[in-house]
Amino acid sequence: MNHVRADFPILDRKVNGKRLAYLDSAATTQKPIQVIEAVDDYYRRYNSNVHRGAHTLADEATVAYEGARAKVARFIGAAADELVFTRGTTSSLNMVAYGWGLNRLSPGDRILLTVMEHHANIVPWQLIARHTGAELVYLELTDDYRVDLTNLDRVVDERIKIISMSGMSNVTGAIGSVAELVEVARQIGAVSIVDAAQSVPHLPTDVSTLGADLVAFSAHKMLGPTGIGALWGRREILEEMEPAEGGGEMISDVGLYESKWAPVPHKFEAGTPPIAQAIGFGAAVDYLDKVGMSELRKHEIEITQYALDRLAEVPDLKIVGPQDVAVRGGTVSFELGDVHPHDVATILDQEGVAVRAGHHCAKPLMRYLRVPATARASFYLYTVEEDIDQMVTGLYRARELFGLA
Amino acid sequence: MNHVRADFPILDRKVNGKRLAYLDSAATTQKPIQVIEAVDDYYRRYNSNVHRGAHTLADEATVAYEGARAKVARFIGAAADELVFTRGTTSSLNMVAYGWGLNRLSPGDRILLTVMEHHANIVPWQLIARHTGAELVYLELTDDYRVDLTNLDRVVDERIKIISMSGMSNVTGAIGSVAELVEVARQIGAVSIVDAAQSVPHLPTDVSTLGADLVAFSAHKMLGPTGIGALWGRREILEEMEPAEGGGEMISDVGLYESKWAPVPHKFEAGTPPIAQAIGFGAAVDYLDKVGMSELRKHEIEITQYALDRLAEVPDLKIVGPQDVAVRGGTVSFELGDVHPHDVATILDQEGVAVRAGHHCAKPLMRYLRVPATARASFYLYTVEEDIDQMVTGLYRARELFGLA
């Protein structure tokens, strides 16, 4: 996978005088020139608003925008008209919460989540629960950081109308139990939603076999631009859903007092969409297609195994997440003795190593695990062993500075 | 203003073998290289997620993102922490509708709009009216396409809780009656909202003297990237408003069942924000600051006068909008005999001239004016007389093709 690095201009950068080891891809990935140039080219050559245009630039922009939709849809095995462009995973999940939950939940209904969810898959449901009187119910975790499915029948019954779950934890790297929970949803007639912000970028995903009703993800976590994401939904669900936002482009008619919506997916795309970003998103999935998602997954398994092995050498270091690479992705959270993660990050930064530290927008999970914060190294197709080695060197330096040596 | 054209790469383009005369800036403006390169530079040099980072790239990205907020705020005379980055005007208005309207309106309350609003300032209020039982009330127009204020007391009373109005029509170019309606709102204690999608880009705007409570606008209509806009609000209003979306970054604490919000403006920015786009937006207002908004307005008055004069020569052509450049911007809608606007646009496109045709996301206005559609030419700082001349040539060609000659 080494050959891809030349496509990422930022990887040549020096940070604090050191080679950049970018290990923060779970927060956002770096972008290949193919993506940067697709955006650039749009602005330089055919920037125009889409859809309503009867001139050449508008047509070119529309073709590129809708072409990007088709590419992103195909990337997850979906039809283009079931793919809504949103502003990111957070927006996608809020769109479902407001567009489906707000209109269909009643007091006593339940929403099933897991304690390993990102705030983006918790807070929207809290807002909807407050508006509708529905209740939140959580699945807990096994000792190996996976969703605990042993006592499902204690929690699951027909009161549950929505099951929304992470495809992969952005803290522990644990792969979610999507297949199992989708099956549960099917049995009780609940809608199943996957927060795929960390899974679509890293695991081959085919919604036609996944069985879930709705899948949310972000472009910026899979080589694409910031400011755009997607919501895939089964057609029937999208047709049942109300639009969350109103405005131009999402209507078929507007009267003074009432309006009619445009067909799916446009119904959910009010206003001028993120056009340049959609085009960049299309270029990103082109890139991932070229690399191949199974190749990518294979690389991530290898580099994650290497990282787990090297981190195991460091005294006082504890991995917060599964040890088995088969059930996890390349996001590795850890604690280092009593050195606070923030201090770990600062020290690593001086070595050119970029890791994140904190609660990673998953406070309920941190409380559940009784860890106030972790340092987190996260990998992608461009991550190489040298990056890991550089991090391990930095960790020894941290031990030394904190007198753990 | 001719000197700015060299900064816009797209203006060198040929369309259908002709020089591009881009007269569709009301839909979206072209971008100067300063903006394109600011985005490019972010992706190539310091792309990283913001706020939660303890490494150098994250810090650089955060400083640039927050720096852009300060620039955009300063551009409209506001404080940085009263400026929320949104996905565009449509999102800004929906944010207000859901964040303020949904929680505070009751049956019998009224929302005052004008018939010249864009769908973005109608549909969100229809959605909220349906949820809350509030009613919509509309102000009509004078013969000169301006908001009719003569019988205000017949419509205005304390039942009106919200007045939301356009700063400038994207169809007729008429400048809205913001000062007058803001004063009305003040008198009856209503919240005043300006859809400034067409006014902030074209008219010098200072929210500290405007008197409105909330102002919404889009970057892509003022040289900036697609995918980002802003909502400015008086601090007290923003503090009263509920967040529309929930997720990461907008919280100060998240529990399993309840959460606390972050302070304004972060409370309204759930999830990874449009980082590259914010930075590009900052570069756009830098550019406009350098040109000077009064210079820009002066240029637009001149070019609009020139266009009105030249269009007056074309037989069978009727301007749909004010004739007086003092009360209008550089967006000129027209009809040409019985040639349908869509056909006008196709014919002009063959001449390299980009205009828009249709209802311009303002169906209620079109019905009110009894015009099914218009062709619309819209100008910006890079528009020159040659563009207008090229359009007029194309209009004569349309007359000829339709046998009007």
Next chain:
Amino acid sequence: MALEELYREVILDHYRNPRHKGRLPGAHFHAEGQNPSCGDEFSLDLAVEDGVIVQVATQGQGCSISQASGSMMADIIKGKTVDQVEEITTKFKLMMDIEEGENPVDPARPGAVLGDLEALQGVRKFPVRIKCADLPWATLADALEEAKAAQ
């Protein structure tokens, strides 16, 4: 050149003098079509007896292409059986390359049987305008679906 081919006289004539304009008081089937991206509208009333379209009425608002296409369509379908109309639709779409994607036009010149409609071939050089020409036909398909469901 291309523009002259687009705006042929017969098209402008149908645009300005649409045939079978109005509503059909005793219509059996009705459909309405809309092109949300440009605002064009088209509505169609059909009276069908023994599988034959005996009466047609159309109303619409929009560009010359969509309105002319609708007027020509009304002309050609009147008096035809539902089956014949479906055949004509196929030929029209073939001529316009609608949904046929990369396929070349039928070597048998399907346009030849389409009368005035053949004039719409010029639209093929303006891909964004093809949906204008197609609007009445999409509306017709909805009405025929109703008609067939009623059988």
Next chain:
Amino acid sequence: MALEELYREVILDHYRNPRHKGRLPGAHFHAEGQNPSCGDEFSLDLAVEDGVIVQVATQGQGCSISQASGSMMADIIKGKTVDQVEEITTKFKLMMDIEEGENPVDPARPGAVLGDLEALQGVRKFPVRIKCADLPWATLADALEEAKAAQ
């Protein structure tokens, strides 16, 4: 080099052995601070008698910088009058360049009177970490506001 200046021994000592740790059962004033961007927390109990801070207790969770800063702060404010504490706060912020922006540190070396706190000067080379050092002081300001309002 810079890292050694940041993580001085006295800082690590306060981080690992925070002074005045716990809650104050009969506290007069209480404030809680949070740094949402990193999750650090700090809480402060004060007992004030005749304008003098007679008892202090702190609790917190976070990085070495925020926790050491809090521990040192607790140490230095105990026994001081509210006025003296405000003066110390000013000197501390001056030393750390907090809100002073471009201003150079006071030539009179305000750090000199700050005892252990002077060790935090190394943080100035790490601008993103300054807010860590400031968290306890922002919390203190809230508590003092309460104290002054109660007067």
